[in-house]
Amino acid sequence: MKKLFVSILTMLMLVSWSDGDNVTENNNHTSISSEWKEINPKEIDVNAVKMFADDWMILSAGKESDMNMMTIAWGGLGELWSKPVITVYVSTSRYTYKYMEENEYFTVTSFPKEYNDKLIYLGTVSGRNEDKVKGSGLTTEFTELGNPIYKEANLAIECKKIYSHQFDKDKIPAGQRQWYDNSKTGLHVMYVGEIVHVWKK
Numbered sequence: 001m002k003k004l005f006v007s008i009l010t011m012l013m014l015v016s017w018s019d020g021d022n023v024t025e026n027n028n029h030t031s032i033s034s035e036w037k038e039i040n041p042k043e044i045d046v047n048a049v050k051m052f053a054d055d056w057m058i059l060s061a062g063k064e065s066d067m068n069m070m071t072i073a074w075g076g077l078g079e080l081w082s083k084p085v086i087t088v089y090v091s092t093s094r095y096t097y098k099y100m101e102e103n104e105y106f107t108v109t110s111f112p113k114e115y116n117d118k119l120i121y122l123g124t125v126s127g128r129n130e131d132k133v134k135g136s137g138l139t140t141e142f143t144e145l146g147n148p149i150y151k152e153a154n155l156a157i158e159c160k161k162i163y164s165h166q167f168d169k170d171k172i173p174a175g176q177r178q179w180y181d182n183s184k185t186g187l188h189v190m191y192v193g194e195i196v197h198v199w200k201k
């Protein structure tokens with residue numbers, strides 16, 4: 001009887017220790033700077049239309065050993081399948097497209113106005129031709145999941161890809177279809193990412 005009691009007690013202690021470990025693992029993002037404060041997706045208090053269309057954001061995918069990033073103005077924040085999500089649109093002609101396809105996660109970061117020149121650089125130069133991390137002068141930090149965010153950013157959203165689909169050319173309005181033909185930009189792929197972490201400064 002005493003033996004059984006000791007075994008049950010040991011099992012309970014093991015379960016409670018392992019729960020404790022998980023809590024630490026989920027909340028202790030030691031790899032990013034302590035200036036970041038983790039918030040709930042519902043606490044993102046920005047105008048999403050303005051954040052994308054006027055201020056732009058940086059979309060990044062990959063890991064420390066191999067990553068790429070680019071400026072985006074097309075996107076949205078909301079909910080899908082009862083999950084908080086961010087949606088971004090990446091043309092197949094972007095080098096970042098390869099990283100979006102090959103990686104399970106991506107991040108979206110926004111920056112104070114004084115970094116506008118960096119966003120213009122990241123939106124006009126391709127990672128195919130140069131090292132954009134170096135060229136931008138931004139400081140990368142890597143989340144516990146190994147995804148890139150930037151020390152200079154003021155909002156960082158880490159997402160897990162849960163859906164992607166390329167635009168169907170026949171369903172694009174005539175004017176925009178013409179734009180694709182003229183610019184020879186590859187059709188965009190819509191990526192929906194479940195928001196798994198949000199940090200703000």
Ligand SMILES: Cc1cc2nc3c(=O)[nH]c(=O)nc-3n(C[C@H](O)[C@H](O)[C@H](O)COP(=O)(O)O)c2cc1C
Pocket residue numbers: 056068069070071072073074075089090091093094095096097119120122123124125126127128132188
């Ligand atoms: C303000 C701005 C917004 C942009 N928004 C998008 C976008 O939403 N989707 C996209 O595919 N390209 C967008 N681009 C274009 C890419 O950022 C650009 O082609 C970039 O150089 C691609 O880099 P990469 O080849 O290293 O991926 C935008 C560019 C700028 C300047």
